[in-house]
Amino acid sequence: MTKRNATLVLAAAAMMTLAACHKKPVAQTPPPPPPPPPAQVEKPAINFFNAEPSSIDKGQGSSLRWSVTNATNISLDQGIGQVSPNGRRTVYPGETTTYTLTVSNEGGESATATATVTVNTPPPVEQPAPQPVQSAADMLAGQVKDIYFDYDKDDIREDQQATLQGNATALKQIFAAHPDFTVVVEGNCDERGSAEYNLALGDRRASKAKEALVSLGVPADKMRTISYGKERPVCTDQSEDCYQRNRHDHFAAAQ
Amino acid sequence: MKLLTSAILVLGAFGWLAAQQPGPPIQGTISGQGQKPAIAIPDFRASGGAAPLMASFNETVRSDIENSGALTFVAKSLYPAQVPQQPSDLIGGAPPPQTATQNPQGFRLADWGNAPVSANYLGIGYGAEQNNQFVLFGWLYDISQAANLQGAQIFGKIYTGTLDQNGAIQVAHQYAADILARFGVKSLIGTRVVFSSNRTGNKEIWTMNWDGTDEKQLTHFGTISAFPSVSPDGAKVAFTSWLRESPRIMIFSLVTNRELPFYNQRASMNCCLSFSPDGKHVIFSSTAAGGPAQLYIANPDGSGLRRLASSGAIDTEPKINPKTGTDIVFVSGRGGGNPQIYLMSEGGEAQRLTDGTGDATNPAWSPDGTKIAFAWTRGFEPGNFNIFIMDVVTRKLQQLTNNEGRNENPTWASDGAHIVYANKRGRDSQIWTMLADGTQKKQLTRVGSNTTPVWAPAAQ
Secondary structure (H helix, E strand, O other), X not given: OOHHHHHHHHHHHHHHHHHHOOOOOOOOOOOOOOOOOOOOOOOOEEEEEEEEOOEEXXXXXXXXXXXXXXXXXXXXXXXXXXXXXXXXXXXOOOOOEEEEEEEEOOOOOEEEEEEEEEEEOOOOOOOOOOOOOOOHHHHHHHHOOOEEOOOOOXXXXXXXXXXXXXXXXXXXXXXXXXXXXXXXXXXXXXXXXXXXXXXXXXXXXXHHHHHHHHHOOOOHHHEEEEEEEOOOOOOOOOOHHHHHHHOEEEEEEOO | OHHHHHHHHHHHHOOOXXXXXXXXXXXXXXXXXXXXXXXXXXOOEEOHXXXXXXXXXXXXXXXXXXXXXXXXXXXXXXXXXXOOOOHHHOEOOOOOOOOOOOOOOOOEHHHHHOOOOOOOEEEEEEEEEEOOEEEEEEEEEEHHHOOOHHHHEEEEEEEEEEOOHHHHHHHHHHHHXXXXXXXXXXXXXXXXXXXXXXXXXXXXXXXXXXXXXXXXXXXXXXXXXXXXXXXXXXXXXXXXEOOOOOOEEEEEEOOOOOEEOOOOOOOOOEEEEEEOOOOOOEEEEEOOOOOOOEEEEEOOOOOOOEEOOOOOOOEEEEEEOOOOOOOEEEEEOHHHOOOEEEEEOXXXXXXXXXXXXXXXXXXXXXXXXXXXXXXXXXXXXXXXXXXXXXXXXXXXXXXXXXXXXEEEEEEEOOOOOEEEEEEEOOOOEEEEEEEOOOOOOEEOOOOOXXXXXXXXXXXX
C-alpha cells in the first residue's frame, strides 16, 4: 500500500466519523482559487483597411472597408469618428483624400492604417487656338444644335425654343461669314409610326424649324428642308431615350 | 425524245386528255356540310435525275393546295400503303364489301373515298428526267365517280421544267394551279412581290416570286428607295427614292428594268404613288403647295396635276378602289390626332373609317373593292402594328395578326385570298404571306431587313 492510499483511507474514516455526528459541522472556507494569471493584453490589429474603388470621378462614392481585432477604441478621421470593429462606410470626397483608421486597446497600444481615395477631376477643356476664320461646316457643327420633337408632333416644344434662338444667332453669323454657304434642315422621326406617314411628318418637322428660323431673321433662301422619315435613325434601341434622339431636326451643310 | 413520245402514247391509251380548256369550275361543297372538299395527293415519285427533286415538288403542291384555303389536304399519314402512280394502276368500280380484316389496297379509286382518307378528289402522278428536263405526269380524279374510271378523270397533263429545284417548284405550282382552277381559285403563277431590302447595305427595290424564290435586285442607287406600287397590268413599278436629293417618285418598267419618265413636282417631298385601276392616272402625296403633304392625281407621266383635297394636315398613302375607280382610301393626321384611315368618294367629304384610336396606316383595297387591309396599333403601344381587314360598307373588322411582332404594309394578291405583309420580330423586318383570314402564315425573305412589300399582278 502506498503512502497516498493510506491517506485516502484515513480521510474516508474521518468523514464517516463526522457523518455519524449529529452536530452540523462548521463549513470550512475553501482555499481561494489561484489568482488569475496577469491579463495578457494583446496588441490591437488591423486586418485590412481599404477603399473601393480607390479612384473615383468627382461626385461618385467610394466604399471604405475595414476589419479590426483586439481593439477597444476604433475611429476614422475626416470627421467620421467612432466605428465598429468590422465595418463599411461610403464616402464622397470632393478631392483626393487619405483616410486614417486608428485603433487602440486598454493597454494603450495602438495601430493605424490609411486608405486613399483619389478623385479624378476632368482635365481642363483645351481651348483650340482661335482661328482667324472658322470654316462654315465647323461653325455649323459646333454652334447649331438639333431640335427635338414629341411623338407624332411637329410643333417646336417650349424646351427647344432656346436652342432654336441659339441656332438662329449662329446661322446668321455663319451666313454672314460665308455668303455662299447653305444649310439643309433634315427632319427625322422615331421608328414607331409608319414609314410613309413619318416621311410626311419629318417634312413637317423640318419645315416648322425652317419657318421659325426665318421668323427670327435667318434668310429663307439659305435653308432647304428634307425629310428622312424614319430611314436614318441615330440609334435603334427600343427605348424612349432612343425614340427621343430620333425625333429631331438635324442641320447639315448642303452639298 | 423517244421516251417522251412513248410516255404520251401510254398516257393516251389510258385516257389522257390534253387539258386545252379547263372544265367548268366545281361549285359548292361536296359534303353539303359547308366543309371544303378534301383532296388526297400521295407523294409523287421519280427515278434518275428527277428523284432528288420530288421532295420539293411534293412539298410545294401540298403547300399550294393548303394555302389556297379552297381545299382540305388530307394528311398523308392516313393514305393506304399502296399508292397508284398512273391511271393504269387504278381499279374502278365499287369496293368489295368491307370485312374486318380487309385492308384497303389503294389501287381501287373508291378506297380513297372511304375512311380514314375520306377524300373527294385524288391527285396522282410521277416525275421523270427526259432530255435533261424535269417532266411531270399529273392527273386529277373525282372519287365520287369511281364506278367509271374514264368519267372520274378530271384531267391529265404533262408538265416540263428545268431539271433543278426551281424547275420542280415551278412545275408543282402549275400542277397545283390546274387543280385549284377547278375550284374557282385564281392562279398566282407569274405574280411577284416587289419590296424594299437593305441587304446590300442600302435600301433598294427588289422583286421575287410570290413564293419567295427568284429574288432580283431592281435598283442599284446606293441610297434609300422604298414604298413600291405596281400598275394593274403588272408592267410598271413606282417607288419613292432619295436618289435626287429629296424624296422623289420614280417609275420603272418591270419588263425592261429601265426608268420611265415621270415629272416630279417641285416639292420637298413627292411620295407614295399608286395607280388607278385603269392605269390612266396616278395618285400620290406631295408638298408641292407648301404646308403638309397633300393628295394629288396626275397622268402616269406626272403631267396634268390636280389637287384632290386641302386638309391642312398630313394626307398620304392614297389608294383608288379597283372596282369603282373613284373611292379613295388614304391616311390623314387631320383633326390634330394620330394618323387614321379616311375614305373619300368623288365630290364628297372624307369620312374617317377607323375609330380615332391608335395609329392606323397602310390601307390596301381587296381586288373586289369591298374591303381594305391595313395596319393599326389599336389596343397596343405605339409602333405595335397589327394587320386588320375592314369591310368598308359595314365597317366590320377582322384582326389577322396578334402577338407576333410588328406587322405592316398588307397588300392583296389578285386572287383576293392571299395577303403579303412585313413582319418584324427583333431587329429585322421580313416579308410574309398569309391567307386573308390570318391563317397559313409563311415567311418569304430571310436576308437583311425587308419592308414595304406589294403584291404585283402577273405581267400581261
